[in-house]
Amino acid sequence: MTLFRRISLLLALLAFLALPLGGALAQDVMDPATFGLDASKPYDGTQLQFLICCSTAPQFASAAVKGAEEFTAMTGISVSWGDLPFGSFQEQLYLEATNPNTEYDIVAFVDAWGTNIYDFLHPLNDFVEEAGIDWDDYGPAYQSASTGNSDTIYGLPFRGHPLLLHYRADVLEAVGMEPPATWQDVSAISQAIVDSGMDITPIAVQYGLNVDQNLFNWYSHLWGAGTDIFDDNWEPIFNNEAGVAATEQYMSYLRAGYSPEASVAWNEQEANQELVQGRAAMFVGWWWMASRMTNSEIPEVAENAAFAPAPGWEGGDTASYGYLWPVGVLAQSDSLDAALEYLKWLTHPLTERRIVLDAEDPALDTNVAVRLSVLADEEVNAVHNGLQGVASAVLADARTIPLIPEYTEIIPILAEAINELAVDSMADTQAVLDLAAEDVRFVMEAAGYYE
């Protein structure tokens, strides 16, 4: 027997032996029982409409593709994903959610926006219990964001984002510094980079007004310094002594020249672009952006891409904003049960795990997971170089912003105050924050919080 024949026979034997195994694996994800779905297909032929933004973004795209292939085969339910640009999504979400005749059944929403549509969402408490969804598999920040800090579950965590420090390992190594654990360390490392004479911006921070992205890192400073937006009586306290210190630290990266002058107008994407294109050494942003750095076309950026938890406050707390996209069902949906059936599949840990493991196609490659079990999964961490482990560490201390409807009116007041401090280098932090606090109080008073 020739060597070629022997190898062919061996391969054929292996393929034969692997058949049942492959079948079992395929059966797992194609078996309705795996996801708790009704195998009798009671909703066969139902067409669901899913209102979501940016469905072609890798963090969403994989679920859309797998759902169309697998969920529809198991249930006969087809789901049509919307694809609205992020900039116009908030408005569309509100208009559709408050429309009694909307064609949409399922909605994904940013945590802060959800507060305005809670009354139009189907409460999911009974569903979570009946479907046996392990609520404790979600971190505290994501639980808060899904319930609006109440007892009602308005949405299930779908895509969630901790803040990570994205940094250039080679630059930090060159100045002999470890990744910063605190914001004060960020300043020290930035100064070391400046002193070294390296032709690179120490840190890229977004201070511009654009969907309020200049607040994300400010929250970490504020909470780390031991203060908050409101006290227990909903009085604004971000302008107290700790708030002013936190804000001044946040502004110091710009005022000391560590973040370029142009960052007063940057949005999150533009700040991240500085890192990805090799002009900046550090950036603190959402973890879904990590792949941009690792896939940078500039070899020295991609090869030296490194990630660490978002910094905390020296001698204080480490707390950052855990940003969540919950997914919920509109109360006025005509296909409520079919929509809940879809949520079982969409938020199932097996679905989530398979999505993050599927890293072959760049269009579907995402590191984003929300369940603690998936974040702790060794295989998942192996595929993404331990990124989920870093995310878990951040989420342990993460929290969410005030989840009251009025907060959507307050966000621009705060974002403008931060932008004003950035634009006007001579502005007095205390005075600007005091003025913002007055405006915030005006909104809260009008809403009846102080009656």
Add this chain to the structure above:
Amino acid sequence: MGYQRMRKKRWVPWALVTPALLIIVLTTIYPLLAAFYFSFHKYKLRSPPQFAIQIGDGGLRIDWSLLTLDNYTLAFRDSRFLNSLEVTFWFTVLSVALSVIIGLGIAVVVQKGGRLHSLTKALLIFPFAVSPALKGYSWRFMLNENYGIYDLLIDSLIIKPINAVLAIFNALPFVEIPLLSESIVWLGDRFWALFMLAMSETWGWAPLIALMFVGALGSIDGQIFEAARIDGANRLQIFFRVTLPLLRPVILIVTMLKTIFSLKMFDQVVTMTGGGPVRATQTINYYIHQVGFVRGLDIGYASAQSYILVVVLTICAALYVSLVLNRD
């Protein structure tokens, strides 16, 4: 006989215009009236509205207690609303002036004959065809200090030559003129952000206005210019004393048209500046949209703001008609 037949068929014209009237009533008149009605209510999208006019088992009932002027009084205490009025005013002044002046300049240059001029005239319509939202994104990109073409052009063609000249003067004893900054953050400075927003609008409008002026210039009798030349007028005198007065009707129409469009500025604010820096480019339409559909979902307040804008516009239009058009 024909007249009597027409009298019998008086319904025909009405039947022909009824579809158009219905569409206008449904898409314009009804929303206008509804917004006026909403503006006297506390009506936020996130909670079920309670309106004064109620139709129930007992028939039509009006609950006067639900009608309020709060939305109107709030507007005049709302610094953001007052700021948006001011921003809109300055944006309108800037964009109208730039569009008309640059449009007129382009028209004077391209009005002469020739194949190249015809091609230029044909190409002029393209900037106007670009969607405003895309215009905003493009301008934001092009003003970027790292890779923006406009930033590069302004630095290379304007700032660096000026600084080179200033450097020569600075070489003289006792002369110290500060050099211009080469790193202007266009969208991070209150004035420049508003100016660039106006420029993005001008980029689209000036060529269209130029085409209107080209048409108007072509309709002026050449003998008038000939007579002026014979009388000894030079080119500048002919332009300011002959051409401009003859273009006055077109200038008025173009100014009015551009003013209306400038007052409606919205798209580029969203995609180019986000209303910033601080509140420097928050136009009134942008702010009303934020109040009604993004932030407070406060339809009552947004409606009241819209009606205040209607009143302001009506006053402007009346002033315009009485001061300018009537004089002609």
